Structure formats: structure tokens, C-alpha cells
Amino acid sequence: MAKPIYTTHLGMFDILPDESPKWRAIEDIIHEEAAKFNFEEIRTPIMEQTELIKRGIGQLTDIVTKEIFAFTKGDSNYVLRPELTAPVVRSFVEHHLDQRGGSQKLYYIGPMFRAERPQKGRQRQFHQFGVEIIGSNDAIADVECIAFMMGIYKRIGIKNFNLKINSVGDPESRDTYKTVLRDYLKPHFQKLSELSQKRFEKNPMRILDSKEPEDQEFIKNAPIIGDFLNEESETHFNLICDYLKKLDIEFTIDPLLVRGMDYYTRTAFELTSPDLGSQDALAGGGRYDLLVEEIGGQPTPAVGFAAGIERLLIACEELNITLAEPKSVDIYFVALGETARTWALTTLPTLRKKGISATMDYLGRSMRAQMKDANRENANFTLIVGDNELEEGKFTLRNMKESDEKLLSLDDILTFFDR
């Protein structure tokens, strides 16, 4: 074999036939659980306008400053979507989905793109599923969102995780807090990491999220946003905690939890797993009450989350969770000679019409090779057809698991599979 001339781009991967059943299994679970929550699926284009992503996610975020795939064609700026909250909100505004009435409970599954340096659990094309509930500021929306997220992991069988939540406050609370935080950090400014110094003016809260060792001491003793929430934000947050307890969803309050996107307000949450290694976030989300307006719609509160499917698969791998059964086919036609092969070809549809999966050899191989192939394909039965069988109208149906054979007419075979 020659060595491949063309390969996938760095950090982008094919999902091969041995892997795709796992993906299907996860996707099926997501669709089923979403149906139970009465969430509706939304699909948006892979590419969006660059400006939407910049405004939506925030000009200063890492995602926008260094991780987007963007290009220009004619007068248009295109960007491969790095996440789906801004695009879903764009769609909501563009198509006036608020006119459908009530709150919009949307979910999605699909590929996202970020131009990062790949490593375990981090790719350039990766897949997320998520939910966006647009049009409700009720704590119930936040909690349903979290409940859906947790439900998926529970159903798959991942139990080892840590749900952290926090409130990053509404703009009013946040302004108060930012001032307090800046006042607290100012005397230590010179000792902060370079990155944190950069964030000091524009986005001091992200400093809390810093992993730089020199920042830790100041972070530990920093004032906590929880102490500066206004009454409305505080009530909302407390209500979420109450509801979560009533639903028996375990969580910890993490006052340092601040999320990467600029659009988050009030609720922020993150699900991490010890089974993932370095990139340990399974899912994250929160409330973004200002984003709809930012993108040009009416002021509309919203909450959502996004979860990484590759990371979910890594966790399943670590935990030895079987997502999909091994491949198999109900019946494999072992046909010998041209007449028999033609008969097989024209009889396959009869079985398939009954919902039976049926296949045959495409290579004109020997009987032995066909049996081997049937075994490899994990066929439950083989149907052996040669000139004798065709003449007599009776065929050998071999049960591959039990290694016994019956001589049956086609009608008998069809009724046999009716069971």
C-alpha cells in the first residue's frame, strides 16, 4: 500500500465504521431524552458571519482572538462556528421564533471548529450537543436545562462527575463586584500574572479562573461575587439551588467559576469528570440574558449548555461502558454459481421488506470464503443456495450460532423469520 497522499487536517478526524455505531447510540439517546423534555431540534449552518461570533462570544475571548477559522469570500466574512449559542440566538432573532409563543426550548447536535493545538479531549473539529432555552428568566428553565444535561450522563452510565454552579450576577451586581474586585487586586497588580494584568481592566472576573501559580494567593482571598449579588440575582440563584436539591441533583457552589464566553449572566455551571485527564470539562453552560439583545433582538432572557461528545466518549472508554452492540446481520446468502447469485440478489428484497437485514457476497468467492465472510459479518443465519437447492426449491438455512441446518422452502423461511 502506498502511503496516503491526502490526510485529514490537524485535529480533524474521520469517524470510521467501527466507531460510528457509538456515535449513533449517543445521538439516539440525546434525541430520545430531548423528546421527553419536549425540546425541539434546531440545525443551523456550519458557517456564520464572523461579526456574529465576535459580538456573541466577545471580542476579547480566547475563542475569538485566536481560535476561529475565518476567511473572506467576496464581500462576506465567513467563520466556522466555534460554538452554537450565538448562531441559535441569531436564528431565533432572524426568524422571529418568539412569535411561536412561549419560550423556545431548542437542542442541537453537531460539529464545531476551533483552531487550537490538539491534545487529548481537544480537537479542531469536535462535536457538541446542547440546549438553549430562550424566553424565560425563571429558575425552572435553568434547572430543567441542568436536569436534561445530567439525565444524559446518568442514562449513559457516567456517575463520576462534579457539578459546579455559581452566579456571575446580572450587570448591576457585576458592576458592583468588579469594582470591589479591582479595588482588592489593585495593590497586588504588579504581582499578578501577565495574563491577569491584561484582564484587569476589561474582564477582571476572569482572573478568578486563572491557573497561573502567582495568581492563586490573591484568588484565594478575593471577595466573592455571591456577597455582592443584588436581591433579584440572589433570589434566582437560591431558587436554583433549592430546585436542584428537590430533584436530588448533587452540586457544589464554586464562587470562582467564571465562564469563557462574555455573554454569561447570573447562572454559570460546569460539569467535570475525573475520568477525562487534562481536559476535564464534560459540559458547561449558563444564563445569557443579554445576548439576544446584543445580537439585535428584543431583550430576552435565555439559558443553555453545551457538552462535548468526544469527551463523553473518552469517559465511556475509561469506564468500559458499552454504547453499541457488535455489528450483525440477520441472514447472509451463500450463493454458488451465477444462477444462484442472481436468485439471491432478487430474493434479498423479499426479506428486507419484512424488516430482516440480509446480505450476500459481492466478490464471487468460494463457499468457504463466503462462510468466513458471513462469520466475520456476524450473521445469525446463512442461507446456502446452489443449483441443487434451486431445482428442488429447498434451501439450507444454517443457524450460525448453534451450527445446525434445516432444509426449507422460501415460504418456510419467510414464516420462520416472522416469529
Place this chain on the structure above:
RNA sequence: GAGCCUGUAGCUCAGUCGGUUAGAGCGCUAGUUUGUGGCACUAGAGGCCGUGGGUUCAAUUCCCAUCAGGCUCCCCA
């Protein structure tokens, strides 16, 4: 953007203290009673030993560069 590591068959990996035709296991193909799979046995196909340069009588092996990949920091799902 920074650090560490790795490139030998489709896959997982040996190996050559520099020396003629480069190895294993798995997988693939064919055969072991001409119409019966899994087990076993036999045979076969399949490698520019990542690429370029240097040292040398001789390089897959040593040196340099380069490319590709992996992991980590950062960041995020």
C-alpha cells in the same frame, strides 16, 4: 504561542553496538476432501524503516534540519 516525547507492514510493536534478501503478533488473501464459518496448520500479498541533507567504504541504525503526530501548559466542550 511555549515545553516534552514519538515517527519501522492495514493495526500494535520488536530489531539492527552502522554491514548483503528488514521481523513478530493481529488483520487480509488463498489452501488443508472438489458445497460449510469460528479452532488449528500451510502458503501468500503487503514496508523508499516519515522526508531532506551530513558523516562513512557502507546509514533504517549515528549527527543536523525539516515535516507529521502525540502529550502538557494556556484555554475550553
